[in-house]
Amino acid sequence: MKKRFLQIPLLLILPILLSWGLWISSATALTEEQGLLGEAWRIVNLAYVDDSFNHQNWWFVRQNLMKKPLTTREETYSTIQEMLASLEDPFTRLLKPQQYRNLQVDTSGELTGVGLQIALDSQTGELIVISPLEGSPAETAGIQAGDRVVKIDGHPTTEFSLDEAANRMRGTVGSPVILTILKESRDQPQDITIIRDQIEINPVYAKLKSNSQAGPIGYIRLSQFNANATAEISQVIESFEQKGAIGYILDLRNNPGGLLQAGVGIARLWLDDGTIVYTVNRQRVLGSFEAVGIAITNAPLVVLTNKGTASASEILAGALQDNGRAMLVGEKTFGKGLIQSLFDLSDGSGLAVTVAKYETPNHIDINKQGIIPDVVIKQDPILPNQITTEADKQYQAALELITSQFVLTNAA
Numbered sequence: 001m002k003k004r005f006l007q008i009p010l011l012l013i014l015p016i017l018l019s020w021g022l023w024i025s026s027a028t029a030l031t032e033e034q035g036l037l038g039e040a041w042r043i044v045n046l047a048y049v050d051d052s053f054n055h056q057n058w059w060f061v062r063q064n065l066m067k068k069p070l071t072t073r074e075e076t077y078s079t080i081q082e083m084l085a086s087l088e089d090p091f092t093r094l095l096k097p098q099q100y101r102n103l104q105v106d107t108s109g110e111l112t113g114v115g116l117q118i119a120l121d122s123q124t125g126e127l128i129v130i131s132p133l134e135g136s137p138a139e140t141a142g143i144q145a146g147d148r149v150v151k152i153d154g155h156p157t158t159e160f161s162l163d164e165a166a167n168r169m170r171g172t173v174g175s176p177v178i179l180t181i182l183k184e185s186r187d188q189p190q191d192i193t194i195i196r197d198q199i200e201i202n203p204v205y206a207k208l209k210s211n212s213q214a215g216p217i218g219y220i221r222l223s224q225f226n227a228n229a230t231a232e233i234s235q236v237i238e239s240f241e242q243k244g245a246i247g248y249i250l251d252l253r254n255n256p257g258g259l260l261q262a263g264v265g266i267a268r269l270w271l272d273d274g275t276i277v278y279t280v281n282r283q284r285v286l287g288s289f290e291a292v293g294i295a296i297t298n299a300p301l302v303v304l305t306n307k308g309t310a311s312a313s314e315i316l317a318g319a320l321q322d323n324g325r326a327m328l329v330g331e332k333t334f335g336k337g338l339i340q341s342l343f344d345l346s347d348g349s350g351l352a353v354t355v356a357k358y359e360t361p362n363h364i365d366i367n368k369q370g371i372i373p374d375v376v377i378k379q380d381p382i383l384p385n386q387i388t389t390e391a392d393k394q395y396q397a398a399l400e401l402i403t404s405q406f407v408l409t410n411a412a
Contacts, residue, residue, distance in 0.1 A: 033070035038062070040080045040094070040351055043343045044087075049354045051282045054087045061086060073347070089354055091340055097348035099163045113170035114138045114177060115199045117223070117256070118149065120162050126150070127157040127165050130254055130308065133201065133223075137194045143181060145254070145384060150189045151180035171196045203258075204232040208240055209388070214403045215246040219388060219395075222251065222266075225258025225312040230265035237269060237296045247300040247402035249395065251387075253330060257311025260339060264289045267319040269296050270326070275361040276319040279339060282355075291323075300405040301326040302398040305373055310334035318360035318371050327401060328373035330394045337367030375401070 030038065041062045044053075053061070065083055070076050080094050115136020119128050127149040132139035149157050152168045160168065169177055175196050182189040205221040218240035220233060240248070257263075267276045271291035279287045303317050303326045314333050320326035339356040359365050379394050388395050 031070065033073065033076040034066055036073075036076050036345060036347060037065060037070065037079055037083075039345055041065075041083065043351055044084070044092070044353060047341065047343070047353050047355050048087070048092065049282050049338070049356055050087070050089075054089070056086060077349070084351075091336075091338055091352065092354050093163075093352050095163060095342075095350045095352060099167055100342075100348065100350040111170065111199050111201065112173055113166075113196050113199065114141075114179070114194045115197075116143065116149075116169065117254075118162065118166065119256075120165075125158040127160075127162075130256065133199060136199050137197050141192050141194050143179070143192070144183070146184055146381065148182040148189075149179055150182050151178075153178050154180075169196075173198050201226055201228070202232070203229045204236060206233075206236040206240075207388075208243055208245060209399075211246075211399070211403060216240075216244055217399065217402055218245040218248040220248065220250050221387070222255055222313075224255060225262035225266070227259065227262070229258070229262045230269070233266055234269055234296065241297055241299075245297075245299060247302075247405065248297070249302050249304065249398045249402065250326070251304045251395075252309045252313045252317055253304050253306040253394070254308035255310070255313040256308065256334075257313055257336065260312060260315070263312035263315040267316050268292060270301060270320060271295055271323055272298075274319075274323040277315045277361070278359040278363065279356045280359065300402050302401050303328050304330045304394050304398055305333050305371065306331040306379065306394075307334055307370075309371075311336045314366055314371055315358060315360075318364070318366065321371065321374070322361035322364075327375065328371065329375045329398045329401065330373050330377060331379065332372050332376075333366070333370040335366055335368045335370035337365055337369075 045058055061083060065079055068079055070079060077094060077096060084092050084094060115133035115138045117130040117133065119130055120126070129143060129145055129147045129149065132143050149165070151157060152165060157165050169179070171177060173196060176193050177196060179192050179194060180189045181192055203222055203224045203226050205223070207219050209217045209219050211217050218237070220236055222229060222233065237248070264276050268291050272295045273291050276289045276291055281287070301320065303320055305313070305317055305328055309317060310333065314336065317328055317333060321328050337357050337359070338354045339358055340352045341355045343351045343353060345351065357365065357367060360371070375397060377394050377397050379392070382391050386392060390396065
């Protein structure tokens with residue numbers, strides 16, 4: 001069994017690999033199914049951030065569940081899910097073998113499917129589109145942010161977990177899937193047939209924006225923190241520096257997070273020194289990630305946030321704000337201050353377990369609270385093609401801040 005370290009937002013991701021060792025049950029009388037249940041129990045027993053296990057006797061939980069007559073793997077999975085549900089932690093959960101493999105593919109930089117970032121509406125249980133990936137079959141089919149996926153191949157999405165829904169939309173290249181989509185502008189849903197394809201996940205969109213008042217401004221939009229993100233943003237900044245960028249706008253809106261190490265790595269691109277994030281485990285032991293080396297640029301920086309800015313995005317935003325490196329503009333962030341690790345189970349499935357929480361450099365615990373921007377600006381819903389246009393009030397405010405900082409610096 002291996003332990004993997006990461007953060008999990010609404011849209012899921014994979015971390016670095018750490019050795020944890022192999023669990024072997026000493027109770028030879030256990031059946032194979034009981035052995036897998038015991039394996040999952042022990043992982044939580046050793047790693048879960050709350051050593052009260054949601055104020056319950058974790059040993060008694062095991063004893064009671066072991067009495068169940070488990071005869072099939074699905075029964076075992078259901079029992080493990082029942083056990084994890086007792087923690088009342090939505091981020092600690094079982095990933096069945098296919099879901100676990102898909103999660104590993106997602107964070108490697110490519111996947112096969114329709115190319116949708118999705119979330120579950122906590123009140124209705126409906127599947128909501130955060131955004132289609134650029135150039136994906138879903139984008140080509142006209143699916144937009146805010147659309148609701150009512151059915152997948154005729155099955156209501158209210159019957160699925162987020163992982164199950166994502167798994168049903170994945171598949172082999174060239175295979176069809178029918179999504180029943182309800183748009184805000186329509187009263188009735190419509191069936192859309194989409195042909196799955198290989199999708200390269202490019203988390204970075206960047207453009208050097210001309211500005212007659214000051215000079216070119218580098219706009220960088222980061223959609224998630226995968227294995228490619230740090231290297232890509234580093235290359236973009238170096239390119240913009242060579243072209244004379246006078247400042248930067250880093251857009252983290254609707255970025256649900258990703259790899260913890262990617263968030264730390266990107267923070268180091270902007271910071272010469274200082275703490276990036278503190279982590280606190282179940283023993284209340286405080287750890288930290290620090291900035292090392294010299295930042296790529298010291299040019300003015302503004303970060304855009306909204307309620308979809310979560311997890312690793314909040315680590316990055318909090319690090320830049322608390323260290324005085326950037327001003328935050330937009331809306332309060334989501335508020336996910338928990339860190340998960342992935343653990344392999346012996347049958348190819350895995351567990352995502354909350355192992356720690358994090359605090360910003362100023363020791364602010366933002367879990368369920370979020371980070372408040374320096375300049376709060378509410379944004380009416382806009383289409384993807386309206387981002388960075390006049391309709392994008394938050395971007396326009398960031399643009400004014402960068403320009404004014406440049407003018408003041410030159411005047412001084």
